[in-house]
Amino acid sequence: MIEVLKGDITKIEVDAIVNAANTSLLGGSGVDGAIHKVGGTAILEDCQKIRSKQGGCKIGEAVITTAGKLPAKFVIHTVGPVWNKGKNNEEKLLASAYFNSLKLASDNQIQSISFPNISTGIYKFPKQKAAKIAIKTVSDFLTTTANLKKVIFVCFDEENYKIYSELLKKMKPRK
Numbered sequence: 446m447i448e449v450l451k452g453d454i455t456k457i458e459v460d461a462i463v464n465a466a467n468t469s470l471l472g473g474s475g476v477d478g479a480i481h482k483v484g485g486t487a488i489l490e491d492c493q494k495i496r497s498k499q500g501g502c503k504i505g506e507a508v509i510t511t512a513g514k515l516p517a518k519f520v521i522h523t524v525g526p527v528w529n530k531g532k533n534n535e536e537k538l539l540a541s542a543y544f545n546s547l548k549l550a551s552d553n554q555i556q557s558i559s560f561p562n563i564s565t566g567i568y569k570f571p572k573q574k575a576a577k578i579a580i581k582t583v584s585d586f587l588t589t590t591a592n593l594k595k596v597i598f599v600c601f602d603e604e605n606y607k608i609y610s611e612l613l614k615k616m617k618p619r620k
């Protein structure tokens with residue numbers, strides 16, 4: 446099941462929320478800043494353990510940590526690409542960020558997950574293009590897994606909310 450909501454992802458009660466992180470995993474601004482701020486230091490401690498093992502997280506990949514004080518149980522940190530006019534394989538890398546987050550969730554028996562609109566803030570990925578990639582990757586993935594049952598796109602800005610609502614409406618079968 447795919448849903449869209451407008452709001453703050455740190456408030457959503459699901460098994461896992463996804464963070465639009467950077468390769469350092471040390472936090473930043475935007476949704477990353479909000480997640481670390483509300484979740485507390487336990488998240489950063491887990492990120493530091495991952496850093497000492499594998500040196501961070503590559504673009505398009507994903508790692509999992511505790512969710513600290515957040516209502517969710519886990520945070521899946523993924524790194525989207527910085528938009529550079531489509532010259533650096535950004536579309537594939539964004540699809541990988543969604544796919545690898547979903548795969549990690551499914552491998553950890555996670556049933557519900559919420560995504561922010563990865564790369565569409567500070568990383569400047571065009572919103573419409575990003576939404577199409579996100580929805581396609583999620584809907585394809587849901588046909589391949591029995592574990593994952595619910596995916597929520599949590600849009601912080603009105604523009605993304607409108608884009609996702611329109612695209613998802615078109616997907617619903619007409620009666």
Ligand code: AR6
Pocket residue numbers: 452453454455465466467472473474475476477478479525561562563564565566567568569599600601602605
């Ligand atoms: N809940 C849901 N979505 C949010 C929230 C929130 N609390 N706050 C912002 N957004 P961005 P990026 C939306 O910039 O483009 C960080 O510094 C926002 O409106 O957070 O992937 C990282 O450390 C936008 O639609 O992430 C990286 O350095 C979406 O989240 C860099 O930013 C993503 O915007 C990653 O940039």
